[in-house]
Amino acid sequence: MTSPPAAPTAFGTPETLPKVAYGKGVYVYDDAGKQYIDGSGGPSLFCIGHGHPEVGAAIKAQIDRIAHGYRYTFTSDPLEALEGLIVEEGGLERMVFVSGGSEAVESCLKVALQYHAANGEPSRRRFIARERSWHGNTLGALSVSGFQARRAPFEGALIEASFLSPVNLYRPPPGVAPDEVAAYCADELEREILRLGAERVAAFIFEPVVGAAGGAVPAPPGYAQRVRDICDRHGVLLIADEVMCGVGRCCAWRALAYDGVVPDIMALAKGLAGGYLPLGAAVYRQRIHQRIVGTHGEILTGHTYAGHTTACAAGLAVQRIIRRDGLVAKAKEDGNYVFARLRETIGDRDYVGDIRGRGLLIGVELVADRASKEPFDPELQLFARVRERALDNGLICYPMGGNVDGVRGDQVILSPPYTATRSELDEIIDKFGLSLKQVFDASPGKP
Numbered sequence: 001m002t003s004p005p006a007a008p009t010a011f012g013t014p015e016t017l018p019k020v021a022y023g024k025g026v027y028v029y030d031d032a033g034k035q036y037i038d039g040s041g042g043p044s045l046f047c048i049g050h051g052h053p054e055v056g057a058a059i060k061a062q063i064d065r066i067a068h069g070y071r072y073t074f075t076s077d078p079l080e081a082l083e084g085l086i087v088e089e090g091g092l093e094r095m096v097f098v099s100g101g102s103e104a105v106e107s108c109l110k111v112a113l114q115y116h117a118a119n120g121e122p123s124r125r126r127f128i129a130r131e132r133s134w135h136g137n138t139l140g141a142l143s144v145s146g147f148q149a150r151r152a153p154f155e156g157a158l159i160e161a162s163f164l165s166p167v168n169l170y171r172p173p174p175g176v177a178p179d180e181v182a183a184y185c186a187d188e189l190e191r192e193i194l195r196l197g198a199e200r201v202a203a204f205i206f207e208p209v210v211g212a213a214g215g216a217v218p219a220p221p222g223y224a225q226r227v228r229d230i231c232d233r234h235g236v237l238l239i240a241d242e243v244m245c246g247v248g249r250c251c252a253w254r255a256l257a258y259d260g261v262v263p264d265i266m267a268l269a270k271g272l273a274g275g276y277l278p279l280g281a282a283v284y285r286q287r288i289h290q291r292i293v294g295t296h297g298e299i300l301t302g303h304t305y306a307g308h309t310t311a312c313a314a315g316l317a318v319q320r321i322i323r324r325d326g327l328v329a330k331a332k333e334d335g336n337y338v339f340a341r342l343r344e345t346i347g348d349r350d351y352v353g354d355i356r357g358r359g360l361l362i363g364v365e366l367v368a369d370r371a372s373k374e375p376f377d378p379e380l381q382l383f384a385r386v387r388e389r390a391l392d393n394g395l396i397c398y399p400m401g402g403n404v405d406g407v408r409g410d411q412v413i414l415s416p417p418y419t420a421t422r423s424e425l426d427e428i429i430d431k432f433g434l435s436l437k438q439v440f441d442a443s444p445g446k447p
Helices: 053-065 075-092 103-116 139-143 150-155 180-195 223-234 255-258 288-298 309-324 325-344 382-392 422-442
Strands: 021-022 026-028 033-040 094-098 126-130 161-164 201-205 238-239 263-267 279-282 352-358 361-366 398-401 411-413
Touching: 021 223, 033 422, 053 180, 053 309, 075 094, 075 263, 075 279, 075 309, 094 103, 094 288, 103 201, 103 238, 103 263, 103 279, 103 288, 126 180, 139 150, 150 255, 161 309, 180 201, 180 223, 201 223, 201 398, 223 255, 288 309, 309 325, 325 361, 361 382, 382 398, 382 422, 411 422
Parallel strands: 126 161, 126 201, 201 238, 238 263
Antiparallel strands: 021 026, 026 033, 094 279, 263 279, 352 361, 361 411, 398 411
């Protein structure tokens, strides 16, 4: 019995990648002088583009004073100001700053476990997540990720978790109509809670708009409110992973606010400091903080660089620019423009199955047959070919494989900086369309 082919990752090796030299705005340049337009934002990281002078000035000013006041010895003005801004924007009151998305999710899981222990329910240890999800590279975050290719080398060392169906209107669960997906998948969560016993379940974690593992898949209307109600009924915490989709990328600063829902715990990173310095946060409700601190005295998560002073200064500068320049509203409007242009330019191509997403997190799924939605043979590594051709054409995009079942499926994410002009968005769209055409023209019907 032969093993199925592993889904490739689309990432080059250090020996094959170009060497970056500098960036300005939406453009990046390698050491040979070649220009690339950043259509993936890092991916989904560089929300205000590259080389913003105000952020650089804020970083330099902070370093000139002190790079970092160790979080368990000092607080700082940048940390406190950034906390205040997140509280205003996010609807949650407490947080722990970390160095990126994986650490943020790991801290969210630990906060959930510590809360239940402090609340006198130490049996609540189990997490429920979804297939075709990605939550990070630490062992805990990987354990709740439904991403087969990235999990495979570590199976046997991961913590046990439950995985539900992907929530995808284009690829609904077998026998489920698209307009029934929200109810079916929410009910699936409740069935799993009851099967396990609510007294064993700590939290349900999901991405309001699935990023790398699914290809910019938004939750259908009504789904988030249904799972919020289910979690409340059973004492299960709701964790929103907004590492990729949050901080204004998906039509609201807090992505789940678009669905009218407030989670108990939320992971942030990427756009929080816009790629200028590593920064993430686990943000959670005041009642969770009070219960934990009242019982254990402190939140038992955090690292040496937690609340790094200069990273917080960078994040504060980025967030002030986003607020001052109205970039959340701009990203929403520009997202509508990109969707319309993509549908106009590539929407009728035989190999384009779905164009989806929210705001400036947009996915294009490529299929061998539009009627049946049959994916391409994974041995073709189609998505990797698209990535290579796009780079040749001076476009950075984010293709991934395995979005259908962990092995099969090809999709490309476009997630440009919020600061991109309409002409720059047109350049991204045109180069993307050209790159697709060249890949498929190279061998018609069989890339």
